[in-house]
Amino acid sequence: AQRVTQPEKLLSVFKGAPVELKCNYSYSGSPELFWYVQYSRQRLQLLLRHISRESIKGFTADLNKGETSFHLKKPFAQEEDSAMYYCALSGWEWGGYQKVTFGTGTKLQVIP
């Protein structure tokens, strides 16, 4: 069974401070991991996926298979980063299909 854990419901940081949103997963195979963001009153949208190894809006995330983590980081928080962030895992299930599991989300609040 696959599981995604985001231990923090709310993370408050000051503008300009570093940000780390934690995501841990449980999955026996090789997962595909994503971060989605939901700004106030907007739809969820993909922020980044681990296989592309890109930086979006200054955010990066590295897959650590040893620690089964996919933490989202940004060196200097901006007020416009305030949003809800969801970590998601896509993995193969018995029956030959991919299942996507979302974490419960972390609300990032950047204090001016």
Add this chain to the structure above:
Amino acid sequence: DSGVTQTPKHLITATGQRVTLRCSPRSGDLSVYWYQQSLDQGLQFLIQYYNGEERAKGNILERFSAQQFPDLHSELNLSSLELGDSALYFCASSARDTYEQYFGPGTRLTVT
């Protein structure tokens, strides 16, 4: 705009009633996912369809059902509604199981 559309935007109904939420995926996407987002539960995966067939089931109540039609649009039926069913219901689509999901704007359901 992700290309995923959902109707209606808002729905207010009474307990015990039945409603149908509609989702049109992005052109060419075969997978449709339904999610429930409430303040206390976060984003909950309900069900996934792939090219007309049910692919995966999450925390979907027996009072809820869904289907995907030959033209790939999907409907989520909620019956015997309870106050606790009040939430934002999102639909998402993807080209394949492993691809990123594109979310619709959601339908806000209020049960009074």
